[in-house]
Amino acid sequence: MNTRLLDWLRGFLPAPMTVSKAERLRGCFGALTGLLLIxxxxxxGTGAWSTLPLLTAPLGASAVLLFAVPSSPLAQPWSVVGGNIVSALxxxxxxxxxxxxxxxxPVAAALAIGxxxxxxxxxxxxxxIALTAVLGGPAVTSAGYEFILSPVAVSSLLLTTAALAFNNATRRAYPHPQHVSGTHPHLTSDGKPTERVGVSKGDLDAALQQRDELLDISRNDLEELVQAVxxxxxxxxxxxxxxxxxxSRDVVTARHDTSLREAWLLLRQHDIRALPVIDPKRQVIGMISDVDLLAVAENGQFDAPNSWFLRLIRCSGRTLVGRPRVVGQVMARGIRTVTQEKHAxxxxxxxxxxxxxHVVVxxxxxxxxxxxxxxxxxxALYRGNLEDEAPRADRQAA
Known part of the structure; x- marks a missing residue:
């Protein structure tokens, strides 16, 4: 049989599921919860102000998206509520x-898509929803534009509210981030360091534009997927x-009650840029860096010893009420940490x-x-690259 025909026929085969059984059950239970609520x-609750039931057939399809694939751009709150309302209209x-x-x-469906x-x-x-408004029978057609409010708008809002509560309660971010940040860490036109080598955002945008096809994955998720690969x-x-x-295992640390002057001396004495802040059980509760201390000194709140630079920037004369004295008052909290087993x-x-x-381990x-x-x-990456190049050079020499 022709190879092209075989490849075409294979296109009808479903792709393997990569999600766990727990995730599948989560989607089923979410749809049950949302639709049962409606x-x-x-x-x-609707007898007094609506002649149509809130639970309609299209909501089943909405439930699949909201609870089984909540990260889809087609399942976000504005897509559900706005899409159903304009389609009903x-x-x-x-x-x-x-x-x-x-x-x-068919005209209604086409206009709804547009x-x-x-x-x-x-x-x-x-x-x-658009087809139901036309073919739903006398009860729907006689309701006219009231059909847009109830059941469409009300049921869409209820189902979306249920999805907001259920997905976040089960640790699925919803609404799922769909936007791409346009800011750069240095407030310049340069991209992030990770974008200057390998696949950049520009490469990804160009590939998507060339494909010219709507993909059921957000731009952010696609970028994260490429990065994971x-x-x-x-x-x-x-x-x-x-x-x-x-x-580094021999870590210089600070405590919550370490004075700012002592923290500054530790940074200078050990020629380092940051101090993890720990409690008596050595659990990490924050981080203080030279940048944090410079910011305090610039506001006239901290006299750092032996620092002509800090004395210079304090010439502005700015002072604030409530001068901080200890590390716990200015340290960064909720810092990112990693485990020892994480790959470098x-x-x-x-x-x-x-x-x-710095990253605390x-x-x-x-x-x-x-x-x-x-x-x-x-x-570490330099050493890994050298170790990778050595066998390659041996093979080429052989």
Whole structure:
């Protein structure tokens, strides 16, 4: 049989599922919860102000998107509510203006798709909403434009509210971030360091534009997926270099009640840029850096010893009420930490993309185990590259 024909026939085969059984059950239970809520409200709460039930067939399709694939751009709140409402508007209008329902229905679906594209609220069940407005029977057509409010708008809002509560309660971010940040860490036209080598945002945007096809994945998720693939490739290339292999273990630390003057002296004495702040159990509660102390000194709140630079920038004469005295008053809280087993390559997005200068390493009890600087990571990747090039050079010489 022709190879092209075989490839074409294989296109009908479903792709393998990569999600766990727990995730599948989560989607099923979410749809049950959301639709059951609407059923209960429809039975007990709409009799006085609506002649139509809130639970309609298109909501089943919306539930699949909201609970089974909540990260989809087609499942976001504006897509669900806006898409269903404009589709209902298109359907009711076509039903009133076009006498033949068999002609009005396809026109309504086409107009609904066009409107959803224009308003950036594409939602596949919206097509079913448009058809329902035309072909739903006498009760729907007699309701006219009231059909848009109830059941469409009310049921869409209820289902979206249920999805907001359920997805976040089960640790699924919803609404799912769909936007791309246009800011740069240095407020210049340069991209992040991680974008200057390898796949950049510009490369990704150009590829998407060339494809000219709507993909059911957000721009952010696609970028994260590409980055994850790159990280796996780097890990395979450089071997198992973990954070435990490259971290500094003899870490200079501060306490919550360490004075700012003492913290500054520790930074200068050890020629370092940051101090992890720990509690009596050595659990990390924050981080204070030279930048933090410079910011305090610039506001006239801290007299750093032996620093002509700090005395110079204090000439502005600015002072604030309530001068901080100890590290706990100015330290950064909620800092990012990593475990000792994490692969060193996974630090690249943190120390390059996110602009961090240090990452604290903790053990199983969240106690301080070490610290990794940008210099530590550069040295590790450099060593890994040398070890990778040596066998290659031997093979070429042979």
């Amino acid at each position: 059923s209960i409200i429809s039975v007990h 298109a359907g009711v209008t076509c039903a009133r203006l076009i006498g033949d329902p068999l002609f009005a229905a 409107a959803m594209f224009s308003l950036r609220c594409l939602h596949p069940p919206g097509g079913a 790159e990280m796996r490739a780097y890990r395979r290339r450089f071997g198992q270099i973990t954070c435990a292999d490259i971290m 390559v996974e630090l690249v997005p943190l120390l390059a993309g996110a602009g961090l200068r 903790v053990d199983e009890q969240q106690r301080l185990a070490g610290i990794i600087s940008q210099a530590d990571l550069i040295a």
